[in-house]
Amino acid sequence: MYNSDIPSRAELPTSRQLLRSTLIAIVAALAILITIVLPAEYNIDPTGVGRVLGLAQMGEIKVQLAEEAERDRQMDQNSTVLAPGSSLFGRVFAALVVSPASAQTASRQDVTTLTLTPGQGAEIKLVMKAGAKADYSWTVAGGVVNFDTHGDGGGKSISYEKGRAVPGDDGVLEAAFDGNHGWFWRNRGSADVTLTLKTSGAYAEIKRTD
Amino acid sequence: MHPTSREGRFGVRASLTRLVHSQGLALLLLPLTVATAFAHAVAEGDKGYIQEITGVHLLPFVYLGAKHMVTGYDHILFLLGVIFFLYKLKHIAIYVSLFAIGHSTTMLLGVYFNIGINSYIIDAIIGFSVVYKALDNLGAFQRWFGVQPDSKAATLIFGFLHGFGLSTKIIEYDISPDGLLPNLLAFNVGVEIGQLLALAAILIVMSYWRRTDSFFRHAYTANVVMMTAGFVLIGYQITGWFVA
Numbered sequence: 114m115y116n117s118d119i120p121s122r123a124e125l126p127t128s129r130q131l132l133r134s135t136l137i138a139i140v141a142a143l144a145i146l147i148t149i150v151l152p153a154e155y156n157i158d159p160t161g162v163g164r165v166l167g168l169a170q171m172g173e174i175k176v177q178l179a180e181e182a183e184r185d186r187q188m189d190q191n192s193t194v195l196a197p198g199s200s201l202f203g204r205v206f207a208a209l210v211v212s213p214a215s216a217q218t219a220s221r222q223d224v225t226t227l228t229l230t231p232g233q234g235a236e237i238k239l240v241m242k243a244g245a246k247a248d249y250s251w252t253v254a255g256g257v258v259n260f261d262t263h264g265d266g267g268g269k270s271i272s273y274e275k276g277r278a279v280p281g282d283d284g285v286l287e288a289a290f291d292g293n294h295g296w297f298w299r300n301r302g303s304a305d306v307t308l309t310l311k312t313s314g315a316y317a318e319i320k321r322t323d
Numbered sequence: 324m325h326p327t328s329r330e331g332r333f334g335v336r337a338s339l340t341r342l343v344h345s346q347g348l349a350l351l352l353l354p355l356t357v358a359t360a361f362a363h364a365v366a367e368g369d370k371g372y373i374q375e376i377t378g379v380h381l382l383p384f385v386y387l388g389a390k391h392m393v394t395g396y397d398h399i400l401f402l403l404g405v406i407f408f409l410y411k412l413k414h415i416a417i418y419v420s421l422f423a424i425g426h427s428t429t430m431l432l433g434v435y436f437n438i439g440i441n442s443y444i445i446d447a448i449i450g451f452s453v454v455y456k457a458l459d460n461l462g463a464f465q466r467w468f469g470v471q472p473d474s475k476a477a478t479l480i481f482g483f484l485h486g487f488g489l490s491t492k493i494i495e496y497d498i499s500p501d502g503l504l505p506n507l508l509a510f511n512v513g514v515e516i517g518q519l520l521a522l523a524a525i526l527i528v529m530s531y532w533r534r535t536d537s538f539f540r541h542a543y544t545a546n547v548v549m550m551t552a553g554f555v556l557i558g559y560q561i562t563g564w565f566v567a
Contacts, residue, residue, distance in 0.1 A: 119539060120410045126530050134527050145520075153386050166382045171372050178371040185365065259375060277499050278377035301375055 177232065222313035227321075229258065229300035229308060236323040238264075238295035239316035241288035247314030250283030251296070256306040258298040266292015286314075293322065370496050379502040381509040388513020391492065393521050397449045397556055398485060402518070403525055404456030404549055405478055407542070410533075418478050419522060425482015426489060427511050433490025434498075434507055442495065443564035445488045450556030452481040457550035461543065489514065 126134075152163020156172030163169040227235055239247055241264075257280050262273040271289050276282065278301070288294045300306050312319060366374055369387055376383075392398055405422065409415045432438070455477065458464065465471050498506060532538055 120533075124410055125534050128534070131527065131530050131534075134523075134530075138524060138527055149386060153383070153390075167380060168383060168386055171383050171386070174372045174375050175368055178365050178367045178375070182365045182367050277374070278501065299375070301377075 173232070220313065220315055222311070223319050225310045225312070225319065227308050229298065229306050231300055231303050231305070234297060234299040234323060235308075235321065236295065236297045237310060238293035238320055238322050239286065239312060240318040240320070241286075241292070241294050241316045243288055243290045245288050245315040247286045247312055247316050248284075249286055249310065249312045250281070251308060251310040252281035253279075254307045254309070256300065256302040256304055258300050258306060258308065260299075261297045262286065262295070263297065264289060264292055264294035266290060295322075297323075373496045373498055377499040377501045379505045381505060384506045384509035385513035385516065388510035388515075389517030389520065390513075391489070392514050392517025397446065397453065397488075398518070399521050399525070400453045400549060400552055400556075401449070401456060401481065401485065402522060404453060404460060404546070406522070406525065406529070407460050407546065415522075415526075418475065419518065421475055421479045422482040422485070423515055423518065425479045426486035426514070429483045429486030430489040430493070430511060430514070431507060433487050434493050435504070437494065438487070439491050439494040440487050441564065442488075442491045443560045443567065445484070445491050447557045447560035447564070448484050449488050450553050450560060452484060453553030453556060454550050455481070457546045457553060460546045461550075
């Protein structure tokens with residue numbers, strides 16, 4: 114090679130050294146796999162070391178998020194499969210019955226209280242018409258939550274605001290389109306929290322959708 | 324007082340799949356399309372985890388840093404090029420330290436001052452660093468230009484560029500501002516640990532290879548293959564830039 118000096122045979126490691134290094138590498142890799150990688154990726158923690166290091170929690174959250182995403186995908190799929198079938202009539206019927214109700218934008222107000230255990234999430238949505246507004250305020254007793262204020266409906270989805278580890282929020286929710294608009298909260302703390310949501314404004318219905 | 328962080332005010336994301344699924348009939352029944360599910364978009368994996376946590380989590384971030392390095396084939400390829408013709412542990416230590424100083428500096432500064440470079444562009448530059456190192460190993464600069472550019476300086480400079488790649492990635496991860504600095508430092512420690520782990524593995528394999536008589540016959544080809552991989556990385560990233 115033009116660019117380098119050729120080392121003498123003696124400068125290279127011996128076969129014995131190399132085999133020893135390989136063995137050490139394999140053993141180290143196994144130890145890393147069992148105590149670090151498996152807990153952090155899959156929450157598989159046979160030694161308990163991953164829990165102590167805080168890595169099993171990472172695996173736990175990853176697994177939980179993956180399951181939720183999978184459920185989401187399945188629900189999406191189901192809705193396509195079912196749409197042309199029996200649920201057609203159900204949906205038409207429901208549309209006739211419910212539409213007038215959701216069309217009315219009379220003001221209403223509600224107070225909703227829910228408890229979230231560690232790791233638990235909850236979703237509460239207001240059924241709103243495009244441009245309708247609702248005042249809201251929510252507070253958390255006993256801890257903080259992550260939240261995502263968002264909406265979906267008619268094939269659209271929107272995220273209005275997100276936050277992490279907050280004790281409460283208030284403001285005005287203005288629906289960007291017809292559909293369900295509201296909050297997803299998750300308790301990432303280690304104790305139960307109680308969340309109180311006050312809403313008032315132009316929405317037809319308030320419901321828990323998780 | 325609880326630490327507060329908020330992100331993304333009014334970020335509209337229209338979900339294409341939902342749009343497709345709810346066509347036709349659903350459009351007629353507009354007020355009723357209550358395909359609820361978890362409509363909040365869930366990020367999965369490392370990103371999802373990072374977006375769920377706040378505060379100081381040192382060991383998880385060490386892990387994430389190490390993981391990024393060990394699974395980051397672009398960094399590994401460059402490291403392979405750097406140590407390809409280094410035999411003495413002392414030399415390896417010098418070059419690897421220069422690379423580490425380089426990428427740590429820009430990674431920390433990049434995240435702290437929120438300097439995010441377009442990830443396609445920075446990753447294309449990292450691909451270029453692989454091409455450069457392969458040509459350097461092949462002695463191309465001496466042949467073509469009659470000069471040998473300072474390999475140590477090149478390693479440091481490319482270290483800076485790889486660091487911007489890391490910082491851009493971390494900014495995409497969207498770490499909570501609460502506990503940012505300790506978490507970043509932990510991530511950086513992880514990057515170094517990951518680099519050492521990857522290096523140890525590369526060195527063992529290289530040592531077996533160097534002992535064979537064919538090493539010097541194959542070294543030329545190996546560097547050409549490495550250069551090819553670098554070009555592929557460049558093309559992959561630049562295409563991504565136009566497509567995305």
